Amino acid sequence: MDLNLRDLRALVAVAEAGSFTRAAQRLHLSQPALTVQIRRLEEAVGARLFDRNSRNVALTPTGRELLPLLRKSLHDMENVLRDARALGQGESGTIRIACLPTFAASVLPELIIGMKREVPRVAFQIRDVVASTVNALVRSEEADIGLTGGEVADPLLEVLHAGVDRLVVVCPREHALAKKRHIGLKDLARAPLVLTAPGTSVRAVVDAALGETREALDIACEPTYMMTAVAMVRGGLGVTILPETAREVRAEPGLVVKPIDHPAFVRPIAVVKKRGRTLPAVTGRFVERMREAMDATGPQDGGAFRMTVIRP
Template sequence: MKIDFDGIQAFVVIAELGGFNKAAEHMHVTQTALTRRIQKLESYLGLKLLDRTTRYVELTAVGRDFLPQARVIVSEMTAAVGRLKDMSKYSRGSFTLACVPTMAAHILPKLIREYAETSPKNRIRLLDATSYEVRDAVLSSQAELGIGVHGEQHPDLIETPLFDDPLMFFCRESNPLSRMKSVTWSDMSGAELIVVSNLTATRVFMDYQLAKRGISLSGAYEVQHHATAISLVAAGVGCAILPASTFQEGDRPGVRRIPLVSPVVKRKVILVRRRNSTLSPAAEAFYELVKRTHGKIDQETAPD
């Protein structure tokens, strides 16, 4: 037979308020209903929980034993359900967002600020990781959403393009190229290039795009992170080819960011979620916010 939560809840309220009528009023049902719930519960258990005359209600010995347990169960239950209803009603709760470090520094602060306006109580657990790890995190549900770079399409991922992030040329003001409006790939054949590790999506993407066009460059230095590359540029070690978003105008005095053309090579920044998985309301709200404010019309992500 099935466990009768209503009966137990009725028991707790009656015991607490000391009477069927008071409890009935409190629970917005008739007192009749409570009488029957208790009768049903007692007959199910084979025990009396309440000794009741027409005048007084009093706990039996068993009822006294059971009351504290019942109270705990009922309050835990109502609290847990209440939390869930809050989540659905007000999109409350927290969720995990996986994000590549560049974007975490670039667009995320603004997004988080906007999100905080509509959902001030929500927390975003940020998982900063490489583009591959972002995909994995979303696929394995470690994160509900991801912000990464478009790579190989995965059938279980839904990607929303956010914006294009062209590769640009970074150098010091002292560099001869620094005054040009734009530079071409062939311009940098002799440069001391700082490139990021070929374990990063940016590098793989860049190599792929260049190989496709028969351009080959020599990398003098290889670093792990975009931020390191920028620092090296600032320190005068060399020049770098990095996504535009790595750098905000004015971030680093003395460092110039120059468009790189012929061809313009762009990586696509995407918002990603798992297909066939339901987002928590908190994540859903973020997803919609990002799509609304930054999403482009879904388009083919082939280059050029």
Template sequence: MNPSIKQLQAFVAVAQARSLAEAGERVHLSQPALSIAIRKLESTVGGPLFARTSRQLSLTPEGETFLPVASRLLNDWAEAFEDLGELFSKQRGKVTIAALPTLAAGLLPGLVATLRDRYPRINLALHDALGEEVDQMVREGRADMGLTVPPAATDLLSFEPLLEDHYVAVCPVGHPLLEQATVAWAQLADWPFIGISRLSSSRRDIDRTVGQVGQTLDIVCEVSQIATVGRIVASGAGIGVLPALSFRQISSRGLGHRPLVEPTVARRLGVILRRRDPLSAAASAMLELVREAGELERSAG
């Protein structure tokens, strides 16, 4: 049988006080109960830990050796529950989020400040990534949650919608398309096009929609970053298509944009979670902040 925490507490108290009466007051045990706890501990470890004389209790050599070990075990026990309490009370913790670049730049900056104000000891790790990588990080447990478009059908991930974005035609200042209030998707085929990576969820939407209207894009350059699309378009090399929310992460200098219509394509954005794994207290707190931010975004829209 393994020693109990009560027996360790009795041993350390008696070893420090060298008196059953004083030790009993420290651990709130009667002297008989204290003596029983010590005897059970000695029986478990296989020998005496105290040398008993008529005047006082003194530690045996084995007891002297065991005292710092027992004290450390009790401290570790207390710290473990203190740490656990801090995690549940959200005084401390870590949250990892994987997010599409548009959401990382458009939704999360304000959340970081709010998280810091409400839970200053919760640390946030943010990874901006393309949609498939966001799904993979959450699925593999490398991220607590993901901010992205709806994932492909899977039993492992759930999707909670937060807001809707839409696509805009992005043109250099002075471009003829900017003379219109809106731009039809079919009109994109008439101009050199700067494309975002084929691995991105936005590119898949763009290719599918252009195909639906029976057109083909004249792609003169393909890049991996949304900000790079903006810079190249601003130089006059072509036009592009970006999510409206992405304008929070790129400079709009030299750029203009118009809503894309015929058809109007909604881009659903939300949070993905692993279905079978509960969130930590810190991650649950972050999820509530994400929901609040989504609500504010919808209200502003």
């Protein structure tokens, strides 16, 4: 017969109280029910644990030797139960998130701070990577949730929330585009361009948008990182097109940010999880924080993460 939590609590209570009556009161049990538990425990151990008479109850030598071990087992089991309840209720756990670098460097820090205030025992594993890698990490279950860019066509991924991220032009203050009130496709097609590398979600949007013009593009360079693109613009190689939420767009005081007067320059973004997988409770709470923060961020806030909720 296996030991259980109630039997261990019964033994410790009787040992500490020195009385079945007082122990039963402490455990909110009837005395006969407590007696049954102690007998069950003695049967499981295979030895008598208490000597009883009409006046008191005392541990046998075997009971005295076992008491410290059973106390430790009780303590360990109660800790496991408490930790399991905390995990199930979202009061602890690890949030494993893969996300676009623009999100990691803009909205994410404030969300983490707020979450840690609400759930002090939460931990975070963060992978800030390009959209294709975000999707791969969620598919392989190395991340439980992802904030990705581009259209989500992968049947293994479930979209929890979706929206768009506006793209803007970053150019030197003295550049001709900096002086224009409206920047359109032809303006961009005629300027030397510093574009992020092919395969990124931003580049996919830019290529699709610029594909509407038949003019030959002057692509000066294709760096991997947004900060490198900004540095190239500062150096005079051309202008770049980046998400408005990227901190890099305002990293150089000599550069200006200009909106693009064309509806194609928006990047789809989405919060995703692997289809058929249940999120840890604490991660579900964080997804709600992400949704609330993104819904509250609009043009008046200087942000571009404007999410439209999609109810699966």
